[in-house]
Amino acid sequence: xxxxxxxxxxxxxxxxLHLAGSHEVDLVEKRDHLGGCLASYEQDxxxxxxxxxxxxxxxxxxxxxxRELGIxxxxxxxxxxxxxxxxxxxxxLNTPLEIARYxxxxxxxxxxxxxxxxxxxxxxxxxxxxxxxxDYVIDNLGEGIYRSFFEPLLRSKFGERSGDISAAxxxxxxxxxxxxxxxxxxxxxxxxxxxxxxxxLGERIGKGATIRLNDxxxxxxxxxxxxxxxxxxxxxxxxxxxxxxxxxISGKPLAPVPYQGAACMTLALDRxxxxxVYWLNMRDRAPYGAVISHTNFAPxxxxxxxLIYLASYFTGEFPPRQDRVMLExxxxxxxxxxxxxxxxxMAVEPFAGxxxxxxxxxxxxxxxxxxxxIAGMFSRPNYPERSMEGSLHAGYEVAELAGRM
Numbered sequence: 273x274x275x276x277x278x279x280x281x282x283x284x285x286x287x288x289l290h291l292a293g294s295h296e297v298d299l300v301e302k303r304d305h306l307g308g309c310l311a312s313y314e315q316d317x318x319x320x321x322x323x324x325x326x327x328x329x330x331x332x333x334x335x336x337x338x339r340e341l342g343i344x345x346x347x348x349x350x351x352x353x354x355x356x357x358x359x360x361x362x363x364x365l366n367t368p369l370e371i372a373r374y375x376x377x378x379x380x381x382x383x384x385x386x387x388x389x390x391x392x393x394x395x396x397x398x399x400x401x402x403x404x405x406x407d408y409v410i411d412n413l414g415e416g417i418y419r420s421f422f423e424p425l426l427r428s429k430f431g432e433r434s435g436d437i438s439a440a441x442x443x444x445x446x447x448x449x450x451x452x453x454x455x456x457x458x459x460x461x462x463x464x465x466x467x468x469x470x471x472x473l474g475e476r477i478g479k480g481a482t483i484r485l486n487d488x489x490x491x492x493x494x495x496x497x498x499x500x501x502x503x504x505x506x507x508x509x510x511x512x513x514x515x516x517x518x519x520x521i522s523g524k525p526l527a528p529v530p531y532q533g534a535a536c537m538t539l540a541l542d543r544x545x546x547x548x549v550y551w552l553n554m555r556d557r558a559p560y561g562a563v564i565s566h567t568n569f570a571p572x573x574x575x576x577x578x579l580i581y582l583a584s585y586f587t588g589e590f591p592p593r594q595d596r597v598m599l600e601x602x603x604x605x606x607x608x609x610x611x612x613x614x615x616x617x618m619a620v621e622p623f624a625g626x627x628x629x630x631x632x633x634x635x636x637x638x639x640x641x642x643x644x645x646i647a648g649m650f651s652r653p654n655y656p657e658r659s660m661e662g663s664l665h666a667g668y669e670v671a672e673l674a675g676r677m
Contacts, residue, residue: 275674276300276501278489279512281308282660283648285473286337286667287510291675292480299481300501302488306474309621310660312467313538318574319467322619323536324564324581326352327460328448331661333668338462341472346463351456352569354551356424360605362547366456376420376555384413385421392447397656400439401633408439420555428554428561430532433587433627440656441628448657456550461570489513492522494643508674512648512667514623515637524642527635529650534624535590537582537598539616544568544578545606558605559598560584577614587627590620625649625658632656645674 273295277284280301288299305311312319327334329349338344355364356374364370371382400408405426409418422442426434449457462468477483492509493500499509511518516528537560546552550569553562564581572578582598591597595618603610626632626649636652639645649658653665 273507273675274298274505275508275510276499276504276506277510277512278492278501278518279308279648280306280483280485281512281648282310282663283651283667283670284308284510284512285470285477286664287512287647287671287674288477288481288483289473290668290671292477295675297481298484298504298506299477300484300487300489302486304486306483306485307467307470309534309624310466310470312465312470313617315575315615317576319465320538320566320575320579321465321467322538322617323534323621323624324566324583325461325466325660326350326569327660329458329460330448331460331659333664334661335460337664338469341469341476343462343468343472346468348461348463349458350461350569352459352550353456353548354553355546355549356553356555357563357605358555360556362549362552364547364549377417381414381417381420385417388413389446392443395443395447397440397444397447398633400443401656402630403439404435404630405437405439405442406435408442424555425553425561427557428583429585430627431585431587433530433532433629436627436629438628438630438632438656440633444657448659459569463574489521492518492644499643508645510645510647510670510674512646514648515641515646515650517623518644518646522644524644526641526646527637529635529637530627530629530632531623532625532627533586533590533620533622535584535586535594535598535618535620537584537595537616537618539580539582539599539602540575540577540614541580541608541612542577542614543612545580545608559594559601563602563606585624590622626654628656639670639673645670 275295275297277288277299288297291297309323312321338347353366363374409422430437499506514531515526519526546565548568551564560582562583566579647666647670651666654662
């Protein structure tokens with residue numbers, strides 16, 4: 273069969289990898305590079321992801337793919353520390369002593385929070401789909417823990433929609449991160465960045481498929497038993513676009529999935545401003561939800577400068593001049609003069625990921641939709657939390673289905 277795969281992100285790449293060689297495959301990508309949200313900037317002597325990434329010890333399919341592609345020697349397990357920024361001060365929250373010293377939770381609240389972390393993997397996540405995260409935390413842990421700990425996290429991640437997020441997402445998020453040790457979390461990263469994975473995938477896929485870059489899909493239509501994509505004829509079409517975007521292009525009545533956008537500023541400095549912490553959540557209101565110091569995670573000597581992400585999420589339109597707002601706030605809040613910043617770049621993705629609102633599980637679209645095949649961050653393997661692992665599974669599963677029907 274001749275199959276078109278729309279989108280060169282991780283799901284599209286996984287589908288192409290599965291089908292290349294056994295079918296005639298075109299992988300169509302609107303940008304001049306592969307990777308989607310996993311793509312990187314090329315700086316002098318190194319690559320750095322446009323959006324921060326790491327993997328987990330439980331990502332079995334991702335780790336198997338890394339081995340299959342022969343890049344397992346690049347995989348390393350690093351310590352990811354975390355903390356909170358409150359009223360102008362950094363509070364690391366990794367060791368028992370640091371947690372004990374955190375002044376914005378009582379001892380009883382810290383105990384309740386610890387017990388939730390220990391129990392998270394055993395909780396029936398799917399039964400929590402119709403329960404709001406806010407209500408779950410307040411009912412089970414108390415108002416104080418919600419206000420001091422979870423509300424800032426939800427607000428920074430989901431903005432004005434934070435009150436709509438389900439407890440299924442929250443508990444899944446806690447469960448993924450419940451394997452942390454006494455001094456931090458064990459996270460996976462590739463030497464050279466995840467661009468190494470994208471390049472290896474592109475090289476492998478290119479041996480058995482055609483990769484079409486700079487080729488935005490403007491039309492998808494049916495012609496008898498065939499599909500026509502940008503004037504080319506195919507037997508099958510696999511789309512990794514958000515369903516509402518595919519509906520706009522194809523005219524098919526696909527139910528929309530609630531999405532949010534991500535805006536991530538990457539900047540370089542000569543000094544550390546997060547006091548050794550990798551992932552610093554903002555408890556204070558700010559135009560970004562977290563300050564992520566990449567070089568407090570990956571070794572500084574690989575880059576020759578300290579790299580920091582300012583992570584922000586949005587719904588609807590991204591506010592104009594928000595990059596200036598974020599940069600000026602960061603400089604003021606962390607005592608950085610703008611001339612200290614070697615460079616900064618902003619990546620904005622309007623469809624960064626689904627909003628896991630209450631009742632989302634019942635709205636998960638199937639792979640087969642009116643003759644088309646769809647998969648992506650909105651697919652079941654990415655419920656109730658999106659991940660590289662889930663995106664790979666979605667790509668493999670939709671390819672298996674499309675390849676045999």
